[in-house]
Amino acid sequence: MKEIRIFFRNRTVSVTVIFMIILEITVIIKSVNVIPDGSVSPFFSFSFFQKHLILMFFPCLLINILIMAFSVTAERQNGMLSKLLPYGESLMVRNKTAAATVISLFFSVLYVISAVIASGLKTYLSFKFAVFLTASYIFVFYALSSFSVSFAFMYYHGDNDYGPELKQMLIYIFIVSAAVSSFYYFISENMIYFYEFITGYRRVYPNAEFILFMVLTFIFMTGARIMLKKAEKKLYEEQY
Amino acid sequence: MIKIKDLKKDFPKYGFSIECRHLSVESGTAAGIYGPAGSGKTLFTKTLAGLTGSYSGSVEIASTELKNTYRRKIGYLPFRNVLYGNLTLKEMSHYLLGQYKLKREEFDLKLDWFSSLWNISQFTNRRIASLTDGQLQSVKFFTSLLHSPTVLIIDEPFNGLGTESTDSFSAVFDDIRKKQVTVIAASANFDLLEKIVQISTQISNGKIE
Numbered sequence: 001m002k003e004i005r006i007f008f009r010n011r012t013v014s015v016t017v018i019f020m021i022i023l024e025i026t027v028i029i030k031s032v033n034v035i036p037d038g039s040v041s042p043f044f045s046f047s048f049f050q051k052h053l054i055l056m057f058f059p060c061l062l063i064n065i066l067i068m069a070f071s072v073t074a075e076r077q078n079g080m081l082s083k084l085l086p087y088g089e090s091l092m093v094r095n096k097t098a099a100a101t102v103i104s105l106f107f108s109v110l111y112v113i114s115a116v117i118a119s120g121l122k123t124y125l126s127f128k129f130a131v132f133l134t135a136s137y138i139f140v141f142y143a144l145s146s147f148s149v150s151f152a153f154m155y156y157h158g159d160n161d162y163g164p165e166l167k168q169m170l171i172y173i174f175i176v177s178a179a180v181s182s183f184y185y186f187i188s189e190n191m192i193y194f195y196e197f198i199t200g201y202r203r204v205y206p207n208a209e210f211i212l213f214m215v216l217t218f219i220f221m222t223g224a225r226i227m228l229k230k231a232e233k234k235l236y237e238e239q240y
Numbered sequence: 241m242i243k244i245k246d247l248k249k250d251f252p253k254y255g256f257s258i259e260c261r262h263l264s265v266e267s268g269t270a271a272g273i274y275g276p277a278g279s280g281k282t283l284f285t286k287t288l289a290g291l292t293g294s295y296s297g298s299v300e301i302a303s304t305e306l307k308n309t310y311r312r313k314i315g316y317l318p319f320r321n322v323l324y325g326n327l328t329l330k331e332m333s334h335y336l337l338g339q340y341k342l343k344r345e346e347f348d349l350k351l352d353w354f355s356s357l358w359n360i361s362q363f364t365n366r367r368i369a370s371l372t373d374g375q376l377q378s379v380k381f382f383t384s385l386l387h388s389p390t391v392l393i394i395d396e397p398f399n400g401l402g403t404e405s406t407d408s409f410s411a412v413f414d415d416i417r418k419k420q421v422t423v424i425a426a427s428a429n430f431d432l433l434e435k436i437v438q439i440s441t442q443i444s445n446g447k448i449e
Contacts, residue, residue: 002331002334002335002338005327005331006324006326006327006335009324009326009327010326078322078323078324080291080318080320080322081322081323083290083291084289084291084311084314084316084322085311085336085339085340086310086311086312086339086340086341088311088339091339237293239251239253239291239292239293
């Protein structure tokens, strides 16, 4: 939790997070009474929810970008500190990833559930939905946070005390945006029964989709692990 | 205790190398390395702190080769601030104690001891970035001692210190030496350095005489 405190002590990070919360609250307020009274078809619910799902990725995206832009890059100056602490390189990379995952998860899940409640999507108002949503996002955010933190540690050199270079920032934003959009497109096209299952419309989860889900998780976790290891190695080999 | 034998470390980035044929500093002894700016003092202290990677020769810290030494044994006070400027001294200390797997109570104990020699308790709740150079040096010194290292390496100990602070620094310095901590301090200020160390040696163009 100390890492989260370090993130938020950065004024630019705090201001951006406040701005993001205002944005989320605005969307939630706008969601109230969007759905007309009366029975709502599952298709409409699903379609409406998907729209929120798209919006939900913005906090995640934004948080990962801002963490890298304002915090991790600034901390490259504190890289020497990691080399003085026992297993410091490993701790630095992993703690940043854990903190970024927790922040992303907190804001995104809270936002989705608030949006569901505000828009009156009763189908999604269940404990099962909240649990499945959180569990599935843990993997997504962990992989994305691993990528962000690894990218920052591997490709930012810390020579610039004022933050990352514009070119590096643009490359990062492009890569993350492309990755998130592709992921979202892939999920929408191939995992169509997931939300039906967690909302209770479907009692049995199809084996093919379950296998796909497990394979994806495995790929994400392996990829995250490789990236973090590389970042640790880079930090370990760095000379001050 | 620190024992250095035939140490050589190249820094291709700077076109510079550090060489030390022999240096031995017993426990409870302070050794001073003096030399002008650009003589290689900082690179030498960084090498001893294990920050610069592989080297040839031998550097033994308490009979263990540097590359195999548990980092907790070494305390390093760098010239540049590496502490989180957005945290207060108390928060930073708690963070470091957590990384060293030590209890938070250690902070109060260390603060009581340190403040009896050099009063830093007045700014424990101030952000590190808001401290003056002298205050920052005292905070850096304090945090480098939090985990009770057996060897302390200091780069430019008098950085930012006024006359009064220099006396306080010397008081802490003497006290840790009495606790059998081995100290190596590098500075360009020979006159001040000589007052606090038992043995001193010169560094010139990266070579320790």
